[in-house]
Amino acid sequence: xxxxxxxxxxxxxxxNVVLCGIDLAIEAGEVVAIIGRSGSGKSTLxxxxxxxxxxxxxxxxxxGALVDARSAHIGDLRQTVGMVFQxxxxxxxxxxxxxVTLAPRVVKRIDAATAETTARERLAQVGLAEKYDSYPETxxxxxQQRVAIARALAMSPQVLLCDEITSALDPELVGEVLVVLxxxxxxxxxMILVTHEMRFAREVCNRLVFMHQGKIHESGPxxxxxxxxxxxxxxxxxxxxx
Amino acid sequence: MISFTLWDxxxxxxxxxxxxxxxxxxxxxxxxxxGALVMLARVSPxxxxxxxxxxxxxxxxxxxxxxxxxxxxxxxxxxGIDVSPLVAASIALxxxxxxxxxxxxxxCVQAIGRGQWEASTSLGLSYVDQMRYVIxxxxxxxxxxxxxxxxxxxxxGTALASIIGFxxxxxxxxxxxxxxxxPFLVYGFVALFYFALCYPISLLSxxxxxxxxxxx
Numbered sequence: 001x002x003x004x005x006x007x008x009x010x011x012x013x014x015x016n017v018v019l020c021g022i023d024l025a026i027e028a029g030e031v032v033a034i035i036g037r038s039g040s041g042k043s044t045l046x047x048x049x050x051x052x053x054x055x056x057x058x059x060x061x062x063x064g065a066l067v068d069a070r071s072a073h074i075g076d077l078r079q080t081v082g083m084v085f086q087x088x089x090x091x092x093x094x095x096x097x098x099x100v101t102l103a104p105r106v107v108k109r110i111d112a113a114t115a116e117t118t119a120r121e122r123l124a125q126v127g128l129a130e131k132y133d134s135y136p137e138t139x140x141x142x143x144q145q146r147v148a149i150a151r152a153l154a155m156s157p158q159v160l161l162c163d164e165i166t167s168a169l170d171p172e173l174v175g176e177v178l179v180v181l182x183x184x185x186x187x188x189x190x191m192i193l194v195t196h197e198m199r200f201a202r203e204v205c206n207r208l209v210f211m212h213q214g215k216i217h218e219s220g221p222x223x224x225x226x227x228x229x230x231x232x233x234x235x236x237x238x239x240x241x242x
Numbered sequence: 243m244i245s246f247t248l249w250d251x252x253x254x255x256x257x258x259x260x261x262x263x264x265x266x267x268x269x270x271x272x273x274x275x276x277g278a279l280v281m282l283a284r285v286s287p288x289x290x291x292x293x294x295x296x297x298x299x300x301x302x303x304x305x306x307x308x309x310x311x312x313x314x315x316x317x318x319x320x321x322g323i324d325v326s327p328l329v330a331a332s333i334a335l336x337x338x339x340x341x342x343x344x345x346x347x348x349x350c351v352q353a354i355g356r357g358q359w360e361a362s363t364s365l366g367l368s369y370v371d372q373m374r375y376v377i378x379x380x381x382x383x384x385x386x387x388x389x390x391x392x393x394x395x396x397x398x399g400t401a402l403a404s405i406i407g408f409x410x411x412x413x414x415x416x417x418x419x420x421x422x423x424x425p426f427l428v429y430g431f432v433a434l435f436y437f438a439l440c441y442p443i444s445l446l447s448x449x450x451x452x453x454x455x456x457x458x
Contacts, residue, residue: 075366083364085357085361107366
């Protein structure tokens, strides 16, 4: 059974159809990159997976549990799905350490000492162990995004969703975040990334999903899609980003 | 005929000013508690709570404080509840302050970006925990300056309590003037005392605002 199972998902904003009939099954340990033009529905799809966005038809299950944003148990599900955002969204009034320990302590009710140990491990994993007591505003964008990744990892999620997490970074800071992601992928973390980093998608991801007008237009191993795109839409998209 | 020295006037006004301070403190404390509830209802995901809160704010902000005082003082008496001027003024000013503070604080809460909600939602925090750990601590920082500023409005608002017979600074001024027939002198001092109470708070508000800007 796939870890994330998306079946016939539809989503409309008013009369505007954003997702129409998305089917996508992702096994544990897979790293999937979703690419496509802006407005193709890729971010919306990602946000449906942890219930930040409701969907109007079909179903999404994560580890066998149905994602239903209206359910009282959606909070339990969100603990198993980590999410990292384009704009970091760190809590500016809390130190890096408190950013990472907040959810484990408040949501999982883990004691302070254990939460701190885990937080320090996660921060070390993203190369920021020494920033435990710093405030987010004192960090560079790349460092902030790595803290955001550590914050998501501290909840021990089964799958990590990354929504264009390098798009807001200065070009020279993108690399350090991608290195962290590559490390996670090598460690067996299941990840779904909406990304514009084509080289990263090609080198690190197991599967590439090309979305176009709310549908999965083409998907498969990155190598094949990059070297031999079948549809003219993907061909023209790849030309425009390369 | 008894003659009044300047010190008699000042001393009596100062004694009465204690009640202005006390009434302001009661109104501010009561208004803060009720205002917090009004704010929470106003930003609640529940449409009924939001609606009730909006109606409350509109009514409070859309009617004169004087009418609210009259309604509390004479209105409650109609229901057989005998209220003293202090109690009536406390209730009316609490309602008045809560209507404004609730709306000021709503603005502060809504100034916190959507990203903060989304990040905390994604971490599995409940609505109450999001408010407590993420949203309110940030909103409180923004709220300090306008809240302090509104305190000045409350202090000046207490003057209206004189009309229902509560002896605070303004009422004391009226009483003293009735005895001395020196309105310019007496009300001059009354105004001076209000200014002495309000000006430091205005300064504090402005300095808090500057400090907050600098912290950005």
